[in-house]
Structures are given as structure tokens and as C-alpha cells.
Amino acid sequence: MTDEGRAFLEAPHNRTTKARAFRRVKREMGYGATAKDVADWFNVHHGSASSALSMLHEEGLIERLAEKRNRFSVYVLPEHVRGRDTIERKHQKGDNSGHVKAAGLRDVMEDALQVMEDPRRPMANIIDTVEEKLRKALKDFA
Numbered sequence: 001m002t003d004e005g006r007a008f009l010e011a012p013h014n015r016t017t018k019a020r021a022f023r024r025v026k027r028e029m030g031y032g033a034t035a036k037d038v039a040d041w042f043n044v045h046h047g048s049a050s051s052a053l054s055m056l057h058e059e060g061l062i063e064r065l066a067e068k069r070n071r072f073s074v075y076v077l078p079e080h081v082r083g084r085d086t087i088e089r090k091h092q093k094g095d096n097s098g099h100v101k102a103a104g105l106r107d108v109m110e111d112a113l114q115v116m117e118d119p120r121r122p123m124a125n126i127i128d129t130v131e132e133k134l135r136k137a138l139k140d141f142a
């Protein structure tokens with residue numbers, strides 16, 4: 001795994017769909033994972049799973065293979081490509097395209113919802129935490 005992949009997993013937002021998708025791709029090694037796999041494993045909407053995998057691919061953390069599994073794209077870590085054909089990324093790493101911004105915003109919103117759904121947190125703490133996450137996201141996406 002790359003240093004970037006390691007850093008991504010250690011980041012504080014590692015409970016998002018994107019982070020869980022990355023972990024699942026890592027666990028599946030050369031077999032890889034599809035959006036359907038991720039959606040089924042984590043009980044999330046197919047669109048969320050697909051967006052998470054696409055964003056990881058655009059960031060260069062995973063590779064999208066040219067092969068399909070049950071009509072779905074297969075994603076693997078770069079070290080598990082093993083000579084198979086891959087699909088080129090649409091944007092270069094670090095590009096703040098609309099697609100990457102939208103996927104990142106979805107992660108922030110999922111993170112905020114997890115905070116809000118915690119019954120042990122007082123409302124004032126929830127508001128402060130969600131506001132902090134949103135302000136950070138706006139700053140990151142600017």
C-alpha cells in the first residue's frame with residue numbers, strides 16, 4: 001500500500017463510505033471490489049458506493065480495471081493490477097473538479113449525520129461539531 005493510502009486510512013474521517021470502500025478494496029487484494037460489493041457489504045446506496053470508489057480512483061489511491069464483474073467496474077490497489085488493463089483517470093490527482101468536490105461533500109455530510117445520530121451527544125455539541133466539519137469542508141473545497 002502506498003504512503004498516501006496509509007495516510008488516508010489514518011485520517012480522522014476514516015468511518016466514511018469512502019474509507020470503508022478503500023478498506024474493502026484493500027482486503028480483497030487482487031480480486032478487487034465493485035460498487036455493488038461495497039453497497040452490499042456496508043448497506044449503503046449503490047450511488048454512494050460508486051461515488052466513493054470513483055473518488056478513490058480519481059485520487060490515485062485505487063485503480064479501475066478494464067475488466068467487469070457482473071457489469072460492474074472492478075477496483076484494486078495499484079500493487080494488485082498485475083499487468084491487467086486499467087481505465088485512465090479523468091482528472092489528475094489534486095484536481096478539484098466538480099465530481100471530486102461533490103464526492104468529498106457527500107463524505108462530509110455522511111460524517112456529520114453520524115455525529116447527529118449519536119444519542120449520547122448533547123445538541124449543542126452536535127451543532128458545534130457539524131458546523132466545524134462544514135466550515136472545514138468549505139475551506140478545503142474552495
